[in-house]
Amino acid sequence: MKIFDMHTHCFPDALAPKALPHLAEISKSPYYGSGTYSDLCEKVLSAGGSGAMLLHIATKPSQMTSVNNFAAACQHGNFYSFGSVFPTAENAVEELHRIKELGLKGVKLHPDYQFFFVNEPAVFPVYETAAELRLPITFHAGRDPYSPDTVHCTPEMLAEISARFPTLKIIAAHMGGMEMPDEVEKHLLGCENVYFDTAFATRTLDPDRCGSLIRRHGIEKVFFATDFPWSTIEKEMKLLKGCGFSGEELEMICHKNAERVFGISLV
Ligand SMILES: [Zn+2]
Numbered sequence: 001m002k003i004f005d006m007h008t009h010c011f012p013d014a015l016a017p018k019a020l021p022h023l024a025e026i027s028k029s030p031y032y033g034s035g036t037y038s039d040l041c042e043k044v045l046s047a048g049g050s051g052a053m054l055l056h057i058a059t060k061p062s063q064m065t066s067v068n069n070f071a072a073a074c075q076h077g078n079f080y081s082f083g084s085v086f087p088t089a090e091n092a093v094e095e096l097h098r099i100k101e102l103g104l105k106g107v108k109l110h111p112d113y114q115f116f117f118v119n120e121p122a123v124f125p126v127y128e129t130a131a132e133l134r135l136p137i138t139f140h141a142g143r144d145p146y147s148p149d150t151v152h153c154t155p156e157m158l159a160e161i162s163a164r165f166p167t168l169k170i171i172a173a174h175m176g177g178m179e180m181p182d183e184v185e186k187h188l189l190g191c192e193n194v195y196f197d198t199a200f201a202t203r204t205l206d207p208d209r210c211g212s213l214i215r216r217h218g219i220e221k222v223f224f225a226t227d228f229p230w231s232t233i234e235k236e237m238k239l240l241k242g243c244g245f246s247g248e249e250l251e252m253i254c255h256k257n258a259e260r261v262f263g264i265s266l267v
Helices: 016-027 037-046 061-073 092-101 121-132 155-164 181-187 207-217 233-241 247-262
Strands: 004-008 051-055 079-082 107-109 137-139 170-172 194-197
Touching: 004 037, 004 247, 037 051, 037 079, 061 079, 061 092, 092 121, 107 121, 121 155, 155 170, 155 181, 155 194, 181 207, 194 207, 207 233, 233 247
Parallel strands: 004 051, 051 079, 107 137, 137 170, 170 194
Antiparallel strands: none
């Protein structure tokens, strides 16, 4: 079976040796590999993966150009990238147009590292433009160790955004909300334009809970993902395989949904 990992991270070679230990210190998480692009590709392929989506994050307005240029340089073979905008930057909407021109597949927003709440009107122009340009947005959803006391993207807020922007494709990372499965159940399951990725689901969910959330949300709207280098294909696949899905259902989650939604075909 082909496996496409819908949520991975890497850094430019010169930054990786500092960036990864720094983030690990903040999140108190172990990590796997060196954080570079070549290491990511090698780890995905050696774990039996076919390819991956690389999610990049601009943590200040001045980073947008370099982050998106790096994202574009990472697109090769079965490896694709999302770009990023700093959503409250003056030129965020302009940069979305450049993301589209660069051929990037979507936009990653991380409200904890970008200091905004997903339902604050100041960032609505970004959602409007992304919807117009048909750029899906992956949101880091739920808790994050970087901002332990304030959740900037709750399942309830995402449900509000999904209703307000019905043509925007929303990917709620971490099964709709890291460490918030009760809220996901209450607010987000079944929302039409909301997709989930399974990134780091092992952190919060057991196979029964994970399988039930996926079934009730809709198997055609869930993407297999790891959050590499914070988790691995081996660990996250073990959880997914324990959920009791049929072979065809696993094919959908592991690669067919991503191929359909992003118009790619894995080679
Ligand atoms: Zn991530």
